[in-house]
Amino acid sequence: MNAFDWDAVGEALPLLLEGFRVTLLATVLGTLVAAVLGLAIAVAGRAPSRLVTVPVKAVMEFIRSTPLLVQLVGAAALFTSVEPLTIGIVVLGVHYATYTSEVYRAGIDGVPKGQWEACRALSLSPRRTWQAVILPQAVRNVLPALGNYAISMFKETPFLAVITVQEMVFEARKYGADHFAYTEAFTLAGLVFLVASYPTSLLMRKLEKRLGH
Amino acid sequence: MATDSAPLKEPADATPATGTAAVEPLVRFDKVVKRYGDHVVLDELDFTVRRGEHVTLIGPSGSGKTTILRLLMTLEKVSDGVIWVDGSPLSHVRTADGSLKPAGEKQLRESRKKIGMVFQQFNLFPNMKVLQNITEAPVNVLGMAREEAEARAVDLLDLVGLSGKVDAHPSQLSGGQQQRVAIARALAMRPEILLLDEVTSALDPELVAGVLDLLGDIARSTDITMLCVTHEMNFARDVSKKVLMFDAGRVVESGSPEKIFSDPEHERTREFLNAVL
Ligand SMILES: Nc1ncnc2c1ncn2[C@@H]1O[C@H](COP(=O)(O)OP(=O)(O)OP(=O)(O)O)[C@@H](O)[C@H]1O
Ligand SMILES: [Mg+2]
Numbered sequence: 001m002n003a004f005d006w007d008a009v010g011e012a013l014p015l016l017l018e019g020f021r022v023t024l025l026a027t028v029l030g031t032l033v034a035a036v037l038g039l040a041i042a043v044a045g046r047a048p049s050r051l052v053t054v055p056v057k058a059v060m061e062f063i064r065s066t067p068l069l070v071q072l073v074g075a076a077a078l079f080t081s082v083e084p085l086t087i088g089i090v091v092l093g094v095h096y097a098t099y100t101s102e103v104y105r106a107g108i109d110g111v112p113k114g115q116w117e118a119c120r121a122l123s124l125s126p127r128r129t130w131q132a133v134i135l136p137q138a139v140r141n142v143l144p145a146l147g148n149y150a151i152s153m154f155k156e157t158p159f160l161a162v163i164t165v166q167e168m169v170f171e172a173r174k175y176g177a178d179h180f181a182y183t184e185a186f187t188l189a190g191l192v193f194l195v196a197s198y199p200t201s202l203l204m205r206k207l208e209k210r211l212g213h
Numbered sequence: 214m215a216t217d218s219a220p221l222k223e224p225a226d227a228t229p230a231t232g233t234a235a236v237e238p239l240v241r242f243d244k245v246v247k248r249y250g251d252h253v254v255l256d257e258l259d260f261t262v263r264r265g266e267h268v269t270l271i272g273p274s275g276s277g278k279t280t281i282l283r284l285l286m287t288l289e290k291v292s293d294g295v296i297w298v299d300g301s302p303l304s305h306v307r308t309a310d311g312s313l314k315p316a317g318e319k320q321l322r323e324s325r326k327k328i329g330m331v332f333q334q335f336n337l338f339p340n341m342k343v344l345q346n347i348t349e350a351p352v353n354v355l356g357m358a359r360e361e362a363e364a365r366a367v368d369l370l371d372l373v374g375l376s377g378k379v380d381a382h383p384s385q386l387s388g389g390q391q392q393r394v395a396i397a398r399a400l401a402m403r404p405e406i407l408l409l410d411e412v413t414s415a416l417d418p419e420l421v422a423g424v425l426d427l428l429g430d431i432a433r434s435t436d437i438t439m440l441c442v443t444h445e446m447n448f449a450r451d452v453s454k455k456v457l458m459f460d461a462g463r464v465v466e467s468g469s470p471e472k473i474f475s476d477p478e479h480e481r482t483r484e485f486l487n488a489v490l
Contacts, residue, residue, distance in 0.1 A: 118338070125353070128354075
């Protein structure tokens with residue numbers, strides 16, 4: 001009904017960028033959690049003992065079959081004394097770890113059997129086998145896929161607003177409500193997302209090509 | 214460091230006499246059975262290899278040659294029977310009452326140190342440079358100082374004719390060069406026994422001779438015990454002292470290369486040699 005208010009855009013931008021810093025922080029730390037935990041899950045999944053593999057599988061199934069939003073709200077309700085941003089980062093990281101672990105699993109399966117056998121023939125310890133031979137080859141194969149998960153996590157950070165994390169969309173909604181300028185605030189937020197994720201996607205595609213996928 | 218209770222040393226009386234040899238052979242297969250499901254690949258296989266011997270295993274495809282090497286390398290588990298290496302059971306440990314039970318991963322890793330293997334497909338580590346491929350195990354398994362391991366690796370590369378390739382990545386090498394690095398990598402662990410499974414079959418024909426010459430040099434200049442599976446009968450003739458002819462998981466006949474190649478006793482051997490020579 002109203003014309004697009006350019007003044008509101010100018011006014012909202014600094015606030016949104018403030019929120020964007022939180023968005024980025026959540027993405028970077030969440031990705032870190034997902035990358036490390038996903039790796040741990042993938043390696044644990046190959047443990048010889050079912051005492052390890054069965055519970056890991058069960059927890060993963062549970063996390064994958066419930067929505068991120070529910071997990072966020074649930075975790076915030078459970079851990080009331082923990083800061084919302086911390087909860088957000090951990091929940092995002094754990095949620096995505098269930099996906100990245102699959103990526104790692106595929107990457108590990110992609111390392112030829114002969115590599116494992118060469119390690120055994122040289123008496124390398126399991127630790128050294130993983131660390132020096134298997135993981136460097138597996139991780140190289142999965143970098144592009146991990147990058148794509150980082151981008152999709154980035155786009156899911158607005159869910160954190162629900163548990164009062166003051167990320168960009170939280171700020172946009174607040175500004176929109178205070179000044180009755182939702183259209184401007186959300187358009188701007190959308191643009192910031194676009195400007196940030198599009199070049200990143202291009203970069204990932206380039207990386208993919210360079211690694212020869 | 215050694216495994217907890219019973220010493221792994223084989224008392225003489227526990228050795229069922231398989232021959233008249235007074236010296237315990239370095240490798241002894243004692244009624245070794247290997248099955249995959251219902252498929253019996255090795256059927257109570259008995260054979261021995263003396264220290265320093267260079268043995269060639271020949272036989273038709275599917276006769277179990279690779280399986281024998283893989284069992285020795287503990288890449289596969291025996292279904293029954295025992296493999297003895299240097300008087301100790303390779304993949305078993307002795308329990309308190311003197312019986313043998315399958316060894317755990319830790320003990321297997323200890324047993325493997327005496328044995329090295331070179332694979333048909335080289336299996337170099339593509340994420341490491343040539344030098345690190347060779348130093349990885351000496352440093353991390355034997356606990357050798359890095360400088361010493363590197364100095365030895367350089368010597369080994371010299372031996373295999375690749376002194377210029379220290380800093381190359383495996384992908385930058387030809388198949389023959391990769392296989393030379395793989396040989397150097399295996400030798401770097403100073404194994405007593407070197408297993409070679411058709412190490413030239415993945416190579417372009419013009420690269421085969423170089424690798425075979427190298428193995429011949431190693432055989433002549435070291436006291437390493439070698440078990441080779443090969444289709445290169447000239448190599449078998451020139452390098453090995455003993456040829457074992459396998460068929461269907463059993464030794465059909467064994468003897469000096471001269472004997473096997475010019476005057477085989479068994480029809481099966483004759484057929485096989487006619488087919489490959
Ligand atoms: N992992 C496995 N599962 C099932 N069967 C197997 C396996 N590995 C080997 N075999 C079988 O065991 C038999 C012996 O195989 P092996 O590889 O030892 O033969 P080989 O003498 O080395 O033959 P080649 O000359 O073709 O290399 C074959 O019949 C093969 O199909
Ligand atoms: Mg074979």
